[in-house]
Amino acid sequence: GENVEQHPSTLSVQEGDSAVIKCTYSDSASNYFPWYKQELGKRPQLIIDIRSNVGEKKDQRIAVTLNKTAKHFSLHITETQPEDSAVYFCAASIGSNDYKLSFGAGTTVTVRA
Amino acid sequence: ETGVTQTPRHLVMGMTNKKSLKCEQHLGHNAMYWYKQSAKKPLELMFVYNFKEQTENNSVPSRFSPECPNSSHLFLHLHTLQPEDSALYLCASSPPTDTQYFGPGTRLTVL
16 A cells, blocks of 8 residues: 655744655555645645646745655745644555545644744 | 534543544535544544445444445444544545545544
8 A cells, every 4th residue: 555754753943944844655656645734733734735747836835846756745835934833744645546645644843933 | 614524523432432423514525534643643544435435444443433324424433442542533525536625623532
């Protein structure tokens, strides 16, 4: 089955700096890679996703890059703000079935004011 | 947000109790999921229903029993749970080949 590894497990950055989270996956058939943000006591919410036919996608301060050959993808947050503090999860589709996901263990991001 | 709702939000039960978790979505999605979220661990996919048919059961112990009477409702029936089953149980739904939307979760404590 799909195995997703996520690093680092914790990340502390100064406000205004960038944050990068990396994930690797094992199933070469995976074709959908969403990122979720979970604030304390709240539900995971999709912040950005990418499909395997695209190498990079950007939405304001958030960007995701995908390297299919190396089977890794990354989340980049620029100009971090205190409200970016949360747990971030990456996920990869299990095979080519978009509706089944395997999740990484999460990265706790703390933005220091 | 009210797209995917879950009840109850908190549940404390003894090991001999029987309880049920409920999930409801009125987003017109056809797929519904149960996940277990434990501290410092990846979200664990438990069950998947697609058009009311169960398509995934990730070796979940039989003390967890899902039920999907229609595409808008999903239940997780709990029976003789163990303390290690204490976790946040998240429901999610999705349209075909698209992203999943999560409910707020039920915080379950097994004494």
